[in-house]
Amino acid sequence: MKALSDSIVEAIFARAAEEPERAAFVGRDGELSFGRLVAEVERWATVIVRLPGFPAEGVARIGVRCPDGVQHAVLMLAVMRAGGCAVPVAGELPADERSMLARTTALHGVLSQGGQERAADESERHEIGGGLRWERLAAEEPCFPVEDFESVCPAFIRFSSGTTGASKGVVLSHGTLRERLDSANRRLGIGGTDRVLWTLPMAHHFAVSILLYLREGATVVLPEGSLAGDLLTAACQYGATVFYGSPFQAALLAAEASERDWPGLRLAVSTAAPLAPETAGAFVRRYGVRLAQGFGIIEAGLPLLSTSGEDSMVVGRPDDFELRLEGNGREGGLCLRGPGMFDAYLSPWCPRQEVMADGWFHTGDLARQEADGSIRLVGRLKSVINVGGSKCFPEEIEEVLRRHEGVVDARVHGEEHARWGMLPVADILPVDGTFPPTDGELSAHCRRRLAGYKIPVRYQMVSELPRTASGKVRRV
């Protein structure tokens, strides 16, 4: 196995060595000290490099499909420790999306716990102990330049949403991760005495969360379940000091019925979706801590964090990130640059230098800069639909709908919703307007091909779809 050098795992191991007895994880899966975490990661890394199909040269691309828990974190770290690039495969992805992800990233194989793959060749499936399975995949010719990919020292690839549509796969290198964690923690200030209550899906949140906490020597508290009562029970039992979750979870916690307090809470961060003012108000009334609003994007980490909590659309003042508004007025498309920016888009391959050819990353958010310098989000420029923190693109949903035999064409947009932010709704141009497909048929068709939150909540039959001059369906 390659020696550790400048890897994110090395940084975590170095911190672990300072206090090996301290707990890295507590809660549902029992307690795991930092010392034992290191031993577990080393043990699994040794197993991983010997798996059939693990490449002798270059960077292995390994999918990790594992429920949230200690095992998920250990496997992700072990893949990176083994010199591989870890690709989380979210549990909610149906088979179609999983195979698309495997093809796009040209995975050498997938490590999985639970779940059942039906299509795989039995002979390439290996039980490797600990309830884990290794599924070796046919080494397809990657559709990205492997040399360029490997030259960035990739640790991690995450798809910002689905695997089709406008999602490109974001490549993060070891160096980027280290810079990114340093930068984010300037704002979060998480340290070794913190205990962070885990509430988010690990396949979607790993870098500026699990990696950051472990690197800072903080303890991750894993609750028994995801209901507000479970979260609060774990928070109290294990003395959690930090909440980092979605606005929905903050709303559930604020409305939890037992009226228990959370005495140890010192930092509460709402991320992934806009925070409703009612939620912000209810949370501070219940727990006496204002929810900070984080602005996190996979390309940049957590470049902004507003701790003032007075207005939930204000995401903070820039510190180590530079910001610019397109058009150079007070309001425009938000552009930024700073430490720990992503390394490349995977598919189609596009290195950061090209994405940021004008020196800036264009976030696709419409923002306004207030007199005090803080940034207020006022809308979106891109077509992304954010369903309570889970993002998808209309294009990928439309593409699936068009494959239904009763559909000529489809247009999907995000309808504003007070609680979830947005919900996908579809306009359908049916083959036969007299007997159009039913909502149930369309939902079932989507369910087999798309993660649940991407399935339109409503279908409207239309006799035509508005088009642009070039013939594309005009977006709402």
Next chain:
Amino acid sequence: MHGLPANLEDALLGLVREKLFEGGAPLTVETDLFAAGLDSMGIMQLMISIEERFGVRVPESAVTRDNFSTASSLAAMVRRCAAPA
């Protein structure tokens, strides 16, 4: 207001099948949904679908283990949500 179907339990079971569990897991109105794998994303999807389909609002305070444990308990919750306050 859409009005609730008479066989609300079955309607909810259908919704759970349609939205949450790939393949044909053998579910009944008394199956423990948490044991079957209901997680936070699943809860969110159930809330969205219930609100859309039955025209009720499910308050955050109703998101409890008791209410979400089976299709049957979900039906009782939906009836409470639909009842005039």
